Amino acid sequence: xxxxxxxxxxxxxxxxxxxxxxxxxxxxxxxxxxxxxxxxxxxxxxxxxxxxxxxxxxxxxxxxxxxxxxxxxxxxxxxxxxxxxxxxxxxxxxxxxxxxxxxxxxxxxxxxxxxxxxxxxxxxxxxxxxxxxxxxxxxxxxxx
Amino acid sequence: xxxxxxxxxxxxxxxxxxxxxxxxxxxxxxxxxxxxxxxxxxxxxxxxxxxxxxxxxxxxxxxxxxxxxxxxxxxxxxxxxxxxxxxxxxxxxxxxxxxxxxxxxxxxxxxxxxxxxxxxxxxxxxxxxxxxxxxxxxxxxxxxxxxxxxxxxxxxxxxxxxxxxxxxxxxxxxxxxxxxxxxxxxxxxxxxxxxxxxxxxxxxxxxxxxxxxxxxxxxx
Numbered sequence: 072x073x074x075x076x077x078x079x080x081x082x083x084x085x086x087x088x089x090x091x092x093x094x095x096x097x098x099x100x101x102x103x104x105x106x107x108x109x110x111x112x113x114x115x116x117x118x119x120x121x122x123x124x125x126x127x128x129x130x131x132x133x134x135x136x137x138x139x140x141x142x143x144x145x146x147x148x149x150x151x152x153x154x155x156x157x158x159x160x161x162x163x164x165x166x167x168x169x170x171x172x173x174x175x176x177x178x179x180x181x182x183x184x185x186x187x188x189x190x191x192x193x194x195x196x197x198x199x200x201x202x203x204x205x206x207x208x209x210x211x212x213x214x215x
Numbered sequence: 216x217x218x219x220x221x222x223x224x225x226x227x228x229x230x231x232x233x234x235x236x237x238x239x240x241x242x243x244x245x246x247x248x249x250x251x252x253x254x255x256x257x258x259x260x261x262x263x264x265x266x267x268x269x270x271x272x273x274x275x276x277x278x279x280x281x282x283x284x285x286x287x288x289x290x291x292x293x294x295x296x297x298x299x300x301x302x303x304x305x306x307x308x309x310x311x312x313x314x315x316x317x318x319x320x321x322x323x324x325x326x327x328x329x330x331x332x333x334x335x336x337x338x339x340x341x342x343x344x345x346x347x348x349x350x351x352x353x354x355x356x357x358x359x360x361x362x363x364x365x366x367x368x369x370x371x372x373x374x375x376x377x378x379x380x381x382x383x384x385x386x387x388x389x390x391x392x393x394x395x396x397x398x399x400x401x402x403x404x405x406x407x408x409x410x411x412x413x414x415x416x417x418x419x420x421x422x423x424x425x426x427x428x429x430x431x432x433x434x435x
Contacts, residue, residue: 073310178228179309180258181285183335186309189228210228 074179074188076141085137086172090130095164098122101129122162127205128154130196132172135209139174144190144213152189152210159196159203167199175208186215216404217422218252218277219397221292221330221356221384227258230388234267237393238274248394248424252277252404254294256330256384259284259307261296279407282306283330288313288342288349292356292384295325295411313342317351326414328382330356332373333366340369348377354414357381358421360396361388382414383421395425 095115102112102123112123162168175193179186194207222237223230234255241250253276255265260282267278281294284306291313293300300323304311320327332339332355339355357370358381374381383396399422404410413419 073308178259178307180228181290181309181337183337185336 074141074143074177076177080137080139081174081176083137083139084171084173085139086132086134087169088131088133089167089169091167093122093162093164093166093168095120098126098162098164101126120164124158124161125156126162127158127196128156128207130168130170130205130207131194132170134172135192136190137172137174140190141177144188147213149190149211149213152212154210155208157206159205160198162198162204166204168204169197169199171195171197184214188213188215216251216400216402217249217397218254218279218400218404218410219250219385219387219394220254220281220294220328220382221256221283221359222253222387222393223257223283224255226255226260226262227388229258232388232390232393234278235270235274236390237387238270238276238278240390241276241394242274244394248397250276250394250397252279253393254279254281254384254410256281256283256292259309261293261301261306263296263298263301277404279410281407284311284316285309285337286311286313286316288329288346289332289334289337289339290330291316292328292330293320293325294328294414295320295407297324299323300325314349314351317349321351321415324411326353326411328352328354328356328414330384331359331362331366331386332356333362333369334359338366338369340373343373352377352379353417354380354382354419356384356421358383358396358423360385360392360425380414380417380419381421382419383423395423397422397424 110117173193176191190211192209196205224234225231317327329339382398385392385395387393398419400413
């Protein structure tokens with residue numbers, strides 16, 4: 072049976088989180104942990120110090136799934152089916168980063184192991200000026 | 216002419232391969248995979264506005280646009296998608312009625328080709344075990360680049376039993392898999408109309424460019 076749900080729930084924001092200002096120490100520690108050596112990522116005194124692009128994946132909402140998730144999926148276990156990340160403007164020290172979560176898509180597909188439902192939760196990540204820092208689409212797989 | 220009839224770009228949910236990356240690799244590997252063209256078969260969707268003329272001019276490789284849909288007899292490649300076919304079927308539906316797809320696509324000017332027919336659950340062979348065969352199928356994907364051991368062998372038996380012609384496709388979701396399996400045509404394929412005409416007539420054959428394993432020599 073196809074999964075029935077109201078497509079109006081797609082795209083609706085269900086959670087918003089705003090963090091403390093990003094610090095120089097956080098940016099440098101993250102980049103060094105990656106083994107990065109470019110001064111613009113690891114030198115605290117660099118005039119153009121920015122976050123390594125993958126710093127953006129640290130950000131997530133408080134609530135991972137919306138209350139509007141279709142009932143048949145609420146009681147089923149899901150698997151992490153990967154993430155798609157689009158990078159926006161760089162993150163700099165002092166930025167206040169907000170994460171808005173929305174249910175981006177629900178779709179079905181079939182494969183060797185049978186039918187599957189995919190739920191995509193999108194994190195839209197912006198800085199204090201509203202500039203887009205990144206978009207992360209989190210895919211979860213539910214087996215039928 | 217040789218075309219890879221089955222591959223997915225970053226438009227499909229399970230591929231991250233840009234179309235241009237496929238063409239760059241084919242250009243580099245022309246000696247091993249002498250393809251004249253590729254056919255994009257994105258999962259459960261078709262965008263008629265996609266325009267590949269610039270890429271075709273730059274790389275000298277034909278790029279055509281088709282779709283892979285999901286039916287109650289498994290997955291099918293739909294060639295010759297037009298506005299009438301899009302109006303008739305919701306490609307996002309994973310339970311399309313296969314016989315209607317085969318019949319209506321043909322009537323509306325295209326051709327539906329069951330793909331990876333040897334695959335569990337989503338291949339034609341599995342459905343033929345419990346359901347009557349589909350009428351109007353002229354060709355199936357005899358060789359699929361993503362097949363597991365035994366899957367393509369099952370297809371050969373079904374093709375012989377039903378008189379189906381065979382095509383080949385890499386089913387590439389990663390750039391490195393492009394053109395490993397393809398389809399050869401004696402006719403010139405300039406556009407989708409030419410491709411549909413040749414597929415409908417069964418004037419096609421699969422070709423395999425994968426390195427072939429040779430059996431280990433027995434000790435003397």
